[in-house]
Amino acid sequence: MSSMIYDLNGIPVQIEYRRIKNINLYIRPPAGEVLVTAPKGTPSGRIKKFVDSKEEWIRLHQEKMRAQAGKGEAGQPTKGQIEKMKKQVLQYAKKWEPVMGVHASGWTFRWMKTRWGSCTPRTGKIRLNTKLIFCPEECLEYVLVHELCHLIEPSHNQRFQNYMTKFLPDWKIRRKRLRESGV
Template sequence: MDLRERRSMNNRYKIEVTRKRIKNMYLRVKDTDGTLSVSAPYGMSDTEIRKFVESKSDWIEQTTQKMLIARQLKEQEPVLAPFMEREIRLELKRQLQRLIDKWEPVMGVKSAGFTIKKMKTRWGSCNVKSHHMNFNLLLAKVPPECAEYVVVHELTHLLEPSHNARFWSLMEYYLPGSKELRKQLAGFSAKDMI
């Protein structure tokens, strides 16, 4: 392993180069400290590696910026007292159950229950084989119509597993205006939440 500072990247990035028995070069940014990790073939020169990294400067900037924002949001996220989180979970569970009870007969589907979880990248998920759904705890902080959109979205997966044209057509059929609700939901981020 070869660990170096590269002045060509404005002294901003530490680059870790690992030479391997591979054909192409690969680059990733470590989320722990922002180090650029390059995997390169054994025969690749330092100059070729430097040019490769420099050619990816836009991607590196975007990726490190996203990581910085994610880290800041996580630091800003207040810690909930256990009893407060329990209350929020209970209220969300009641809200989601009312929505499921409302929509299952309308859509002609039956779920096998749901779990509320802290999820980083999804508002909900549905296991189409077991019919069990998962919902993000952060739904407790979005407008009720957005939570309803997520419930209908996951129940729609019981009719159409993939996000194809039929799926979106069914969403619009059962929940007219679902496209606008989807955009509204996409406008929320962790800083707006719990």
């Protein structure tokens, strides 16, 4: 496999020749390095023309990637951020479990696409979305109390909402803030 570096108006682009059929463009996290792979034998002029046509796209995606660099690779939280979140959750659990008269049997932290948290009332296990790291801390507390309420009332009925209001009177404001967080 041979390679070369092409200067795209100040952006170094690594070009690698491989046993493939098409020219491919990659922006590598976390720093946004640019890699172009091309079929062996492709004229360098054709590759450079392809890269030049993608300059705006490359710059846009490099900016996005650099903006997310504080969030870890490709927007994912770093291990340090997850550890900080775990400590916060355990502090909130210590505060809320005695007040609510419940106890979670275990906490799991993972990146979820569609939920902020989930609870299995039968086992007492609660899962929290690591995206909460990028939200205001009051939103983390809201989701934690929400999931702990499911240990009392599994559904989202009026009884559940009454518990939320009892334990966290401003829960609707926090929920709105969470939805508006843009995460």
